[in-house]
């Protein structure tokens with residue numbers, strides 16, 4: 001209950017902020033994008049992890065106004081970076097199941113893009129498999145309403161859910177993010193390497209972009225590149241960083 005009460009006030013008290021984790025070209029190491037991640041610095045509770053508060057936000061429905069705040073914060077930031085003359089990058093925003101089911105989501109996003117003057121192709125939404133397979137017909141319709149705005153759509157934590165190939169083909173998805181659990185034990189786990197190779201082959205045959213999550217070592221980079229995965233994110237390159245650090249990286253590189 002403490003989290004719920006605090007979270008209700010977090011927006012008006014300005015206790016929420018975004019950090020950004022770079023997405024990197026595994027060959028050139030250039031920053032090609034970022035994932036935006038929500039942070040909460042509570043007056044009473046201190047730093048609270050999204051692992052703790054996102055589920056509470058989801059259960060209470062607070063995730064809808066908070067999620068809208070996140071989308072607006074990210075688009076405002078993209079506009080600031082553009083006004084500072086920084087090279088444009090696409091930023092991924094994590095969407096919760098409740099937000100995805102919200103009928104007004106597409107209209108909300110259109111409004112935010114138009115208010116901030118951000119090009120839709122700079123916004124990517126990260127969804128999970130479980131959000132899509134629950135009610136596939138409705139999901140396809142919801143995905144199209146988002147796709148039609150001109151934004152891109154990614155499946156987060158790919159490989160941990162249960163989406164079949166036939167589903168993947170039906171969904172207007174642009175990219176798959178290979179779950180960190182498969183990347184973690186490369187190159188020691190033969191099974192995880194086989195799964196990762198299978199995901200890479202599947203993605204390329206379906207014409208989907210690929211990004212590996214949780215890249216922490218050079219051997220992982222080598223394996224991913226050798227098998228045709230060009231993009232990655234993870235602690236090897238950078239932890240999630242505050243907006244100033246991200247701007248610096250866009251301006252000067254590593």
Ligand code: G
Pocket residue numbers: 036037038039049050051054070093094095096240
């Ligand atoms: O940033 P960190 O790795 O601690 O995130 C932990 C979890 O919280 C991840 O599963 C991540 O997807 C989720 N998360 C982080 N930011 C957001 C956000 O803005 N919205 C939603 N719905 N989930 C988020």
Ligand code: G
Pocket residue numbers: 021037094156157180213214215216233234235236240
């Ligand atoms: O569920 P999602 O993929 O959105 O989770 C993002 C979370 O993963 C963030 O909390 C981020 O801090 C964490 N993360 C990002 N890169 C790495 C990494 O290389 N190793 C580990 N252990 N966690 C990572």
Ligand code: MN
Pocket residue numbers: 035094126156
């Ligand atoms: Mn994510």
Ligand code: NA
Pocket residue numbers: 156157177213
């Ligand atoms: Na992820």
